[in-house]
Amino acid sequence: MDSNSSSPSPNNHASTTKINGFFHPKLGSQPATSSRSRLAMASPVNSDPKVVTGTAGYILEDVPHFTDYIPNLPTYPNPLQDNPAYSVVKQYFVHVDDSVPQKVVVHKDGARGVHFRRAGPRQKVYFEADEVQAAIVTCGGLCPGLNTVIRELVCGLHHMRAGALKLNKFCACFFQVSPPSFHYSVFSKQALMPKGGYRGFYARNTITLTPKSVNDIHKRGGTVLGTSRGGHDTKKIVDSIQDRGINQVYIIGGDGTQKGASAIFEEVRRRGLKVSVVGIPKTIDNDIPVIDKSFGFDTAVEEAQRAINAAHVEAESVENGIGVVKLMGRNSGFIAMYATLASRDVDCCLIPESPFYLEGPGGLYEYIEKRLKENGHMVIVIAEGAGQELVSESVQSMSKQDASGNKLFQDVGLWISQKIRDHFAAQKTLPITLKYIDPTYMIRAIPSNASDNVYCTLLAQSAVHGAMAGYTGYTSGLVNGRQTYIPFYRITERQNHVVITDRMWARLLSSTNQPSFLDSKGDNEEKKEEEAALNQLPDGHCSKDTSLANKEINSIYPTTC
Ligand SMILES: Nc1ncnc2c1ncn2[C@@H]1O[C@H](COP(=O)(O)OP(=O)(O)OP(=O)(O)O)[C@@H](O)[C@H]1O
Ligand SMILES: O=P(O)(O)OC[C@H]1O[C@](O)(CO)[C@@H](O)[C@@H]1O
Numbered sequence: 001m002d003s004n005s006s007s008p009s010p011n012n013h014a015s016t017t018k019i020n021g022f023f024h025p026k027l028g029s030q031p032a033t034s035s036r037s038r039l040a041m042a043s044p045v046n047s048d049p050k051v052v053t054g055t056a057g058y059i060l061e062d063v064p065h066f067t068d069y070i071p072n073l074p075t076y077p078n079p080l081q082d083n084p085a086y087s088v089v090k091q092y093f094v095h096v097d098d099s100v101p102q103k104v105v106v107h108k109d110g111a112r113g114v115h116f117r118r119a120g121p122r123q124k125v126y127f128e129a130d131e132v133q134a135a136i137v138t139c140g141g142l143c144p145g146l147n148t149v150i151r152e153l154v155c156g157l158h159h160m161r162a163g164a165l166k167l168n169k170f171c172a173c174f175f176q177v178s179p180p181s182f183h184y185s186v187f188s189k190q191a192l193m194p195k196g197g198y199r200g201f202y203a204r205n206t207i208t209l210t211p212k213s214v215n216d217i218h219k220r221g222g223t224v225l226g227t228s229r230g231g232h233d234t235k236k237i238v239d240s241i242q243d244r245g246i247n248q249v250y251i252i253g254g255d256g257t258q259k260g261a262s263a264i265f266e267e268v269r270r271r272g273l274k275v276s277v278v279g280i281p282k283t284i285d286n287d288i289p290v291i292d293k294s295f296g297f298d299t300a301v302e303e304a305q306r307a308i309n310a311a312h313v314e315a316e317s318v319e320n321g322i323g324v325v326k327l328m329g330r331n332s333g334f335i336a337m338y339a340t341l342a343s344r345d346v347d348c349c350l351i352p353e354s355p356f357y358l359e360g361p362g363g364l365y366e367y368i369e370k371r372l373k374e375n376g377h378m379v380i381v382i383a384e385g386a387g388q389e390l391v392s393e394s395v396q397s398m399s400k401q402d403a404s405g406n407k408l409f410q411d412v413g414l415w416i417s418q419k420i421r422d423h424f425a426a427q428k429t430l431p432i433t434l435k436y437i438d439p440t441y442m443i444r445a446i447p448s449n450a451s452d453n454v455y456c457t458l459l460a461q462s463a464v465h466g467a468m469a470g471y472t473g474y475t476s477g478l479v480n481g482r483q484t485y486i487p488f489y490r491i492t493e494r495q496n497h498v499v500i501t502d503r504m505w506a507r508l509l510s511s512t513n514q515p516s517f518l519d520s521k522g523d524n525e526e527k528k529e530e531e532a533a534l535n536q537l538p539d540g541h542c543s544k545d546t547s548l549a550n551k552e553i554n555s556i557y558p559t560t561c
């Protein structure tokens, strides 16, 4: 056993070697002092952001560590050091100073910018092999890959030394780490929780899971732990954690769940508990910021292809056929955007971030008419959160919320299908046949595909490594293709949205040739200037799409009209 007084904490390593000062948002830049006192100063009292700076504009947005608030904790050699599987890996343990840049596109004179701590196994761990009692909880909507993450958390902790894992029937799992072996190993411990999600922390009922019983759960959709919305009660949850002697909590869920995880961490820290609170980001909406993408997203996009294909087949088999597909995406249109880009059969993609309108020049009806006259059929993909302001104008808004406080939307797919039918029926000149396909839950209730399975595995293993190393209050996430530990506040401060002035949306507009719908009110002088500039495009460039975004894409992907 190593004592912290004789062996530097992981954070100390970072500050002694690279960091010559720190930045505290409330205190500003501070001069460098000895590594220990510097760390003590930099460690926030109320869990303020823990930010350290280095040379050339280097910033590390670090994650909390037990040593920030618990003095003199012993450390232990990582049991993985005896794992023969990794013995050939030259540098298996991650260097304590390793960090990953948030932005990889840089200018030669630019500052090095924000970095996150690199995930992975550390040489020293803060839990003895038989000390770990972990809980896993899944919250929010379903997402392909949930069972893979659960499986890999269980197996990552268990592996060689098989012991029975007592799992709550619907919710959480507790286990103990056994003596050193190939992996952090696990014993069983009972959990008493009846329902999925956060509610499970203060409820009853258990089931027993073993690594054997989770062996093939990754082949199933859903979550073997169950899930729910609402029911987050920080005090009751932490009471339960404390009462049951849990010291590692793995919380798998979306933006709401990560906010809940952050609240749990703050309370754990306030009570001075040696409990790692670890978030694993989950959402098919891909609305979690900072990370490259959330697990299950690829699978959902892939499954959406089946609905789009069906819509296309239906549409092209009749005269003036229109296929409308509604895809999930509450506030973020990533699934719709990527499914559209992947398919190439889609003529129009409507997302929450890009308001659209129906009537008049540049409107949806005009575009549909044009497209039908050109091609005889078309496919429209609409995200569930798109055009909600239009729907509530014509349908009485219910303005209801789910148990977590998320606004419940009107069915924009049904609404738009009816509007299109009514419009062309009234016009009488272009008789259409419209088929509406709503695959909603089908894209998220399936098992994860191969690449998501690998992604989930790495996420889960990284999460375990961080907890074992004494880190806490972080979300385990992929940044620029590297596994990192991201402080909760960076994950919860905003939602990730499609930026319609970015290249990706421009690529989509380029692919579908749909109008940008940016000209609805005709009151934007800047847009008019863009239009004027676009009208002077050289031959061969499509000048019909006169948006700012299309101006950008025309320069990246010249398209002929
Ligand atoms: N601000 C918050 N503080 C504490 N808990 C929260 C907060 N927001 C949401 N939660 C809790 O997190 C859980 C999941 O939240 P929510 O239903 O919004 O799903 P999510 O995690 O965002 O996932 P998704 O939206 O992808 O389905 C719920 O139990 C909810 O009570
Ligand atoms: O009907 P539920 O399960 O509350 O979830 C619906 C929501 O969950 C999500 O799938 C996110 O998980 C959204 O796309 C969708 O709006």
Ligand SMILES: [Mg+2]
Pocket: 140, 254, 255, 256, 283
């Ligand atoms: Mg959410």
